[in-house]
Amino acid sequence: MYLKKNPKLDCFDNNVLLYLAKKEKLDYSFYFFMMYNIVYLEEDDLMRNHNLDYGHPYRITGLDAITKIYHIKYKIYEKEDFKSYEEIIATICEKINNGNMVAVTVDSYGCTWSHFYLDQHMFHTITLESYDPERKVFLSSDSYLEEKRVEISKECLLKYLSWFIVFSAENKKDKISRSNVVTFVKDYLLQLEDRDVREPLKKIYDSLKKYTYSEKDIEYYKYPDKSIFLIRFIALSWSRFNFAEALVSLDSVLGGNYFAEVADRIKKLSSDWAKVRNVLVVLMQRASKENDFVFDEKYIANMPKFIEDEVSVLAEMKKIASNL
The missing domain is CATH 3.90.70.10 (Cysteine proteinases)
Structure with a gap:
């Protein structure tokens, strides 16, 4: 971490x-x-x-x-x-x-x-x-x-x-x-202790692969209590380099390949690292408040100001969800 x-x-x-x-x-x-x-x-x-x-x-x-x-x-x-x-x-x-x-x-x-x-x-x-x-x-x-x-x-x-x-x-x-x-x-x-970190992070990796996508919404997987806070950390802690590299660097700490696959897929989706990270930030912020939620156009309209182009962000989130 x-x-x-x-x-x-x-x-x-x-x-x-x-x-x-x-x-x-x-x-x-x-x-x-x-x-x-x-x-x-x-x-x-x-x-x-x-x-x-x-x-x-x-x-x-x-x-x-x-x-x-x-x-x-x-x-x-x-x-x-x-x-x-x-x-x-x-x-x-x-x-x-x-x-x-x-x-x-x-x-x-x-x-x-x-x-x-x-x-x-x-x-x-x-x-x-x-x-x-x-x-x-x-x-x-x-x-x-x-x-x-x-x-x-x-x-x-x-x-x-x-x-x-x-x-x-x-x-x-x-x-x-x-x-x-x-x-x-x-x-x-x-x-x-290392063991206090490895298990919840492994749960995050498993959970990230369980995003589901439909034409109407993106359902957020119901994370274990500990994982909610660690996911927020992953999404928010790196402001000076891209999210994919941050995930890869986590593997060096955990001694495994928990995040390599996810990072590789994110890297292929877009060269706009900031936009990808900001989309994930929105999900993680919401995850800390509720166990699950519907991610739709109505919620997009109420997003934080740092997301400027609401339509493209929704499209980016759909691509991420369908590829994880």
Whole structure:
């Protein structure tokens, strides 16, 4: 399994941790934060240490083990925890001034399309570095923007804020930073047993071959509970290379040919990798909500905006379904 960093924004938008949180019955919010903001490995490290082109097979065990290693505590705050907006801002400022790392989840419900940085980070989690009381702005760093440091007014932040997480150290000598939390997560995720990954992925491969197609609709095979989340991961985790190659790279981790045939067929269908992947994304997003559904023209009309040509997408999906 691989987790990839968003190439354009200083955030992380991968979905495998949704599955892991469900599987291990651990704190969902903690995994949500890691999923969108922290978990990654640099490509140079991946290729040098593991001889893989596109990522690293992350693994996971219990939460207690890794927190003991790095002595990191975290607490999650929601809007409802406070009596006023002023109290929210005061709490965030206090935590930052005490040397803690504060991560804020950007909520789309407050979106006004008036702040480019936050609009680009809807549903993501950003880290706040400091607060300027005179100008009443928070500073957040984004390595993909030329200005490096982004200013966010407290009023704007409150419009977008859903909840925030404060990371702190049990030992005050330990400095909490983005880099050591990254290390914290990397070591944590490297501990999952191979057997915990192989079987559900094998089920995905078997299920992918069971798409059925008729003139009226495409029925989505009823996936086992675990497979739903792993399928979403496969479809959504690779944004910088094509879906077929991603499937092939999975085989190198699993030690088999679970996905080679499917990848080969997808590759023959179209040279437009993005469109094929986006079609599959739609299926996987819907699969996480319902066990089965009818994929028809009515649903096409309500698809996410990233699919521009609705007619061609439906045609592409029919070809994929009839060839798997």
